[in-house]
Amino acid sequence: MSDSSSQANRQARTDYDALIIGAGIIGAATAWRLQQLRPDWRIAIIEKEQSCAQHQTGRNSGVIHAGVYYAPGSLKAKLCVEGNQRTKAFCKEHRIAFEECGKLLVACDEQELKGLDQLKLRARQNGLEVETQSAQQLKQREPNIAGLGALWVPASGIVDYAEICRELLKQFGEAGGEIYYGHELKRLRERDGEVQLQCTSSLSIAHTDRQSQIFYCKQLIACAGIQSDRLVKSLGLSVDFQMMPFRGEYFQLLGEHNSIINHLIYPVPDPTMPFLGVHLTRMIDGSVTVGPNAVLAMGREAYKKTQFSMADIQQMVSEPGSYRLLGRFWKAGLGELRDSLFKHSYLKRVQSYCPSLKVSDLLPYKAGIRAQAVDKQGNMIDDFLFAQSEQCLIVCNAPSPAATSALPIADHIVAKLDLNTPA
Numbered sequence: 001m002s003d004s005s006s007q008a009n010r011q012a013r014t015d016y017d018a019l020i021i022g023a024g025i026i027g028a029a030t031a032w033r034l035q036q037l038r039p040d041w042r043i044a045i046i047e048k049e050q051s052c053a054q055h056q057t058g059r060n061s062g063v064i065h066a067g068v069y070y071a072p073g074s075l076k077a078k079l080c081v082e083g084n085q086r087t088k089a090f091c092k093e094h095r096i097a098f099e100e101c102g103k104l105l106v107a108c109d110e111q112e113l114k115g116l117d118q119l120k121l122r123a124r125q126n127g128l129e130v131e132t133q134s135a136q137q138l139k140q141r142e143p144n145i146a147g148l149g150a151l152w153v154p155a156s157g158i159v160d161y162a163e164i165c166r167e168l169l170k171q172f173g174e175a176g177g178e179i180y181y182g183h184e185l186k187r188l189r190e191r192d193g194e195v196q197l198q199c200t201s202s203l204s205i206a207h208t209d210r211q212s213q214i215f216y217c218k219q220l221i222a223c224a225g226i227q228s229d230r231l232v233k234s235l236g237l238s239v240d241f242q243m244m245p246f247r248g249e250y251f252q253l254l255g256e257h258n259s260i261i262n263h264l265i266y267p268v269p270d271p272t273m274p275f276l277g278v279h280l281t282r283m284i285d286g287s288v289t290v291g292p293n294a295v296l297a298m299g300r301e302a303y304k305k306t307q308f309s310m311a312d313i314q315q316m317v318s319e320p321g322s323y324r325l326l327g328r329f330w331k332a333g334l335g336e337l338r339d340s341l342f343k344h345s346y347l348k349r350v351q352s353y354c355p356s357l358k359v360s361d362l363l364p365y366k367a368g369i370r371a372q373a374v375d376k377q378g379n380m381i382d383d384f385l386f387a388q389s390e391q392c393l394i395v396c397n398a399p400s401p402a403a404t405s406a407l408p409i410a411d412h413i414v415a416k417l418d419l420n421t422p423a
């Protein structure tokens, strides 16, 4: 390479102390925390969409979980319980609307009553205050809900996570952080103490729709949600999991039903599945949603039933974990598909605890896609999972309750980095 071209190359370099992939709530919280700890570092976020919170963070139930369900001692249990308190404190400090409305887990048969006892035990092991409610107490709290009994979880709340994400990014920007929207990370290379990132930009520069741009950094943190396995692969690290997209479809109740519930109403979940079941959720804007179900999506960003991605399907069918998972859960999967296709069938799940609802009460609402890591044996990985090389840290599995847990997850990530590197 001639001197002049290598000089031009050097000039074209964009160097950072740390780069974060993804402007969802985990990327935003991590960037915000890192900027606080190292205000002298040059830090940027690279996000493929034109604004933040376009995927899981902006398409969820908005529940501030308390930590009832998660295995004692797991990261989920620890970071959710802490995240519940810290999310509320963050909202108070920055005047973000939230409500500590509490939640009722409702048992509709004897089997589910036994399930409630298990959940009560688990919640107490996780340090939560919960209370069993008789059918009569449930009726007093929730006249429109029917059940044999319930578990009352007062610490659960509601918020708009996209708003928290925007606030974190605002503060990150005010402290000197940079954000590249419309930039998609395509290739990663870690060599000689630095990470090279090749990105395409969807911003129209010099009449070209997609420009390639190279970034360099000393530390890379990828919070890319459903794309995490691809980033692990591109780093050359061994990948013993794959991401699978489970679409969570919602309905919104007609406005006249906004007062149908006083708290969050959840069914007793199937202990063999990581999903919590179709629930009635009071949203922070005053509306009530029903959902989400969990249907295998035919693309990682296939938010509509008719959408699919051949590349994503090809990758899914080439992985042994998909077959094994589908082989084990084919019956549950077909049930989810039926409920997704037929509104009557979907509604039956809610009518088991809210019998007055009718099909005509359900309005369309945006769906979300859960990014769920599945191992090669076809098990859904339950806990939060991270992969790390010398200079890169990748968030591999951050499903629910990761929005609740985002602030402590950011601390957990930052504690794994070398913060002593000079700027």
Ligand SMILES: Cc1cc2nc3c(=O)[nH]c(=O)nc-3n(C[C@H](O)[C@H](O)[C@H](O)COP(=O)(O)OP(=O)(O)OC[C@H]3O[C@@H](n4cnc5c(N)ncnc54)[C@H](O)[C@@H]3O)c2cc1C
Pocket (backbone or CB within 6 Å): 021, 022, 023, 024, 025, 026, 027, 046, 047, 048, 049, 052, 053, 054, 055, 056, 057, 058, 059, 060, 061, 062, 063, 064, 065, 183, 184, 185, 186, 223, 224, 225, 226, 227, 247, 248, 292, 367, 368, 369, 370, 371, 395, 398, 399, 400, 401, 402, 403, 404, 405
């Ligand atoms: C239906 C549903 C309901 C849920 N309900 C709750 C709830 O009530 N409470 C709760 O605590 N949690 C809930 N969750 C989970 C929660 O929403 C997620 O755990 C959390 O939002 C994960 O945040 P994230 O930043 O990791 O991912 P995301 O929000 O998905 O963000 C990842 C970002 O990375 C970007 N990206 C990906 N690849 C690239 C690339 N190559 N280059 C540049 N950018 C890239 C994406 O565009 C995206 O913006 C729910 C999730 C779903 C789907």
